[in-house]
Amino acid sequence: MINIDENILNNKRHLHFIGIGGSGMYPLAQILHAKGYYITGSDNNETDTLKAERAMGIPIFLGHRPENIEGADLIVHTAAIMADNAELIAAQKSGVPVLERSQLLGLVTKKFDRCVCVSGAHGKTTTSSMLTQIMMEGNLDPTAVIGGKLPVIGGSGRVGKSDLMVCEACEFVDTFLKLYPDISIILNIDADHLDYFGTLENIIKSFHKFAMMTTKTLIVNGDDANSMKAIEGVEKPVITFGFSDQNDYYAENVLYQSGIHTEFDLMHHGEKLMRIELHVPGRHNILNAVAASAAALHCGAGEDAIVRAFREFGGAKRRFEVVYKENGITVADDYAHHPAEIKATLSAAKEMPFKRVWAVHQPFTYSRTSMLLDDFAEVLSIADRTVLSEIMGSREVNTYNIFAKDLADKIDGCVWFKTFEEISDYVVEHAEEGDLIITLGCGDVNKCAQMIKEKLQAKN
Template sequence: MQLADIKTVYFIGIGGIGMSALARYFKRRGLSVSGYDRTETPLTRALVEEGIPVHYEARPEAIPPAGPDTLVVYTPAVPAKFPEMLKVTEGGYSVLKRAQVLGLISRGMQCVGIAGTHGKTTTTTITTHLMKTAGLEPSAFLGGIARDFAGNYVHGASDWVVVEADEYDRSFLNLNPEIAVILSVDPDHLDIYGDHGQMLETGFRAYAQRVQPGGRLLVRHDVVHHFEGLENVHAQTFGVGAGDYCAQNVHVRDGAFHFDLRDPLGHVIKDIRTALPGRHNVENAVAACAVTLLAGGTEDALRKGLASFRGIARRFETVLRSDKIVIVDDYAHHPTELEAAIGAARELYPGKTIRGVFQPHLFSRTKDFAAGFALALDELDEAILIPIYPAREEPLPGVSSQLIYDKMRLTNRRLLSDEQMLEATAELSDGVLLLLGAGDIDALVPKIVDQHQKPVQHG
């Protein structure tokens, strides 16, 4: 199916962050767009307000008739036996996964594909903001709600498109990027790949080889050895303290990170400021700067863009700051991401007590990385574990948050239900509270914040 042929698009799982961005793209093009999702959320309500009908129960009769100009887009999270999936797979429809549609859209455009087991959403969003600041006017499909764009889809006026290159289900192999970025290659999604070696070979190395002839591959300096020996692909590196594009003199001043950026020719841009927390985000910013420079951006655009970048919902998002307590909401769902979030809190709030609530995401990930989660959470002063968010998965025998709890060495830790956690966090009166996880913990955030605002309102 050609993009130009499509007139009607139906989404099964329209409320996902990636799916909703595609829905907005097609709606912006003037197509008829509608869809199903399991649960009503602020994101699905926003789609409805934008003129995209959404329903929340199986309604095969609501699917537009099959035809040469009708496309059905689905997410792998939807079971194959779901009634709407059965209708479209058996009814002669053109059916594509989200990743295949992203590949269809980006084909023929100058694609920036940003891959990595963590950091994709932040880096994709910073890159989009910097490129817009530079006047390059990219379109973008983001994995989070960017404050600067008030959404997860950015409509651009050029051939540039910035996308998250997702390793899950080998989705990124649908892309042929002009500029590819690889931020990290930590073990993840082993339910898909089997082991880390297969993830590297059939995932990330295969993705690196999809770079357009004459295109660019940017790899974090300490993982570039995984990409040696690729035919017709030469990697440049980036990092903090090392790499062709390198952040130097990193320090915190007036509550924000500052650094100098050295490019491959040795030119140094002095004292760039970013409000993003943590050295991992300095590294993400360096990758975004490198892409923007390669695409034709200027030093001035980097300075202005990083200084003005307002961040992303649920990426170390400060949801409450008072004289006594700071509450931060973060999407961290991998051990490395937990370490980064806790480390950022330590650096930004030295001397304060750092507490964390963690909701593990997926039974399979909990099983694979229980020891890593335990090690990361041991860096907190106090930890609360709540039940696993299952997402697309069925329970696994013997796998629960208890698995992580039992491997932790931190004595000040608790295993609580959601309700017990709300009671426990309501009693806090000082320090920093990190709310960590990629599940539905974000639905509890307003309740936690409200508990700490009420005394202020009535005091």
């Protein structure tokens, strides 16, 4: 890992963002603009994000050109910018410091006295969203950088005036080791990104480093053996959460109502603190809610604010997001892309009063699909009907010789298609009243959900 001078932002005035329209760049531009830096940026395509940034007074160039960086005394780019990008090449030759987005995010977290970093293999975006909404409801005025869109803030980030920051902390390629966490949440640790980490043991070691970097308090899933192993030897105050009453905070008297409504008592050392109404489904989201509540209370949120926030919380975008509900058929979209996430989402769906649950899954990366093939087959079999798209390779080349058909062959009755058009035609033709159709994946399978929605609307 390249060491970055933690004071590099000092005495800088003009920051230029290459790829400023990216979802991870927007909140950083918001925060640094509010802190008085002069921000400029460039991107290839006109988007709503660019319009919002221009409305803030940020000059933006359409297209990447060497002259765009003129006058900047620090340049930041997204990981998606290719090495042969003319603007990036000019930046690297300019003598001006050049940072990748995750490096800048780390420097931004250092500017807050109470930066709450939300880590874990699963549930980071939902928990970060819950915590942000609770803090806002409690007038704690946090700054936030979230990995998805939270409706209450109209995007993936917000600028607050307090010393509190909520930051999603992703373990992929050890990105979270660039952050400066004061309070860290560890939701869970699972075998993922094995193309980078190699083994689960290496992932646990990486989370241990993250825990060691935390300056104030660790909030950890006491029911998760991997998470507890990761904090062994870390001499920081620890708050545990989970379902077991051995934890500091835990859920009790859980009641699953019809649809996506759940209620539970939030307990602390045997004492009931409050009854929480949750409007996102599944046991995993109860756990996320307990973690967010523990962190919020630790940061000074009142119990009433927590109850009110959860009553209004409808989830982040692409987290069991219902996109269509007419004529007895429901279509939802979810970001789940790891077997543990898919299991949690489909198990929650099966608890709801639907006639059948359809899983429309886009496998993401050849390495993950190959290494976890049997696990994917097992959890996708929870659905009544499973439909697969081709594997989205993303950054990878298919050296694994793995294809969607290999996964489909392991799932009873599973079908697969090359295009979303074919998938949506098939699903709409065979869907029946009372069915839930849920698209699953972290690629662009949400486009398939929209196609299914449009075809169902046209049909009716």
